[in-house]
Amino acid sequence: MAKLTGKIAVITGGTTGIGLATAQLYQQEGATVVVTGRNPATLAAAQATLGPNATVIASDASNLADIEALAALVAEKFGRVDVLFANAGIAQFAPVEGVSESFYDNQFNLNVKGLFFTVQKLLPLIPQGGAVILNASIVSVKGMGTTSIYAATKAAVRSFGRTFATELAPKGIRVNTISPGPIATPIYDKLGMPKEMLDQFAAGMAQSVALKRFGQPEEIAKVALFFGSDDSSYVTGTELFVDGGLAEL
Numbered sequence: 001m002a003k004l005t006g007k008i009a010v011i012t013g014g015t016t017g018i019g020l021a022t023a024q025l026y027q028q029e030g031a032t033v034v035v036t037g038r039n040p041a042t043l044a045a046a047q048a049t050l051g052p053n054a055t056v057i058a059s060d061a062s063n064l065a066d067i068e069a070l071a072a073l074v075a076e077k078f079g080r081v082d083v084l085f086a087n088a089g090i091a092q093f094a095p096v097e098g099v100s101e102s103f104y105d106n107q108f109n110l111n112v113k114g115l116f117f118t119v120q121k122l123l124p125l126i127p128q129g130g131a132v133i134l135n136a137s138i139v140s141v142k143g144m145g146t147t148s149i150y151a152a153t154k155a156a157v158r159s160f161g162r163t164f165a166t167e168l169a170p171k172g173i174r175v176n177t178i179s180p181g182p183i184a185t186p187i188y189d190k191l192g193m194p195k196e197m198l199d200q201f202a203a204g205m206a207q208s209v210a211l212k213r214f215g216q217p218e219e220i221a222k223v224a225l226f227f228g229s230d231d232s233s234y235v236t237g238t239e240l241f242v243d244g245g246l247a248e249l
Helices: 017-028 040-050 064-077 102-127 148-171 186-191 197-206 219-227
Strands: 009-011 031-038 055-059 084-085 133-137 176-179 239-242
Touching: 009 017, 009 064, 009 133, 017 031, 017 040, 017 148, 017 186, 017 219, 031 040, 031 102, 040 148, 055 064, 064 102, 084 219, 102 148, 133 219, 148 176, 176 219, 219 239
Parallel strands: 009 031, 009 084, 031 055, 084 133, 133 176, 176 239
Antiparallel strands: none
């Protein structure tokens, strides 16, 4: 039997990369998926990929009104959320001297504030036995240059993973955190680097990984399936590095 048969899963930032790969795997495992995104082109592409049984919603995860509208829509259409994957986020890199207020706010508004209120607003829909999955990053433990703001946002996400797990355990809701290493997703195309510089960056990053390669979105999706299914029924409050050994080796 499929691992998510009959489950309702909400995946923020689910139109590309890790989110889309997870939505596809969840569908294969029997879930009904709701995915969100901000870009009209990727929203349309995700709908075509996931098919008519998926609900693809234009929703800005950094906007509280959009989060509340998402919760209302899901409540009306499905009445519950069995698995919530708070995946939406952005990564921008700059040295300390190059950080502007908008650079700081953009990342904290989406990666931290948006994630917190996504969980808060959807929480009333999550029944006993439900699962919340947060997407953090190994940068929160690595001290990599130019990542000060991004890493701080992901450290906050990891902290939420612990405190949410403590608060929600009495409700029978598990909370776990995935911390990916370098994954081959469109997020790197959004860094604004020339292609040659981006290729050099990617090659250098791959060499720093014990397995000497980038991970694939599907490899993160398999971990999200584990945390969203009964396979992890006795796991909560944990962080799993999915990074080819980068954080520990």
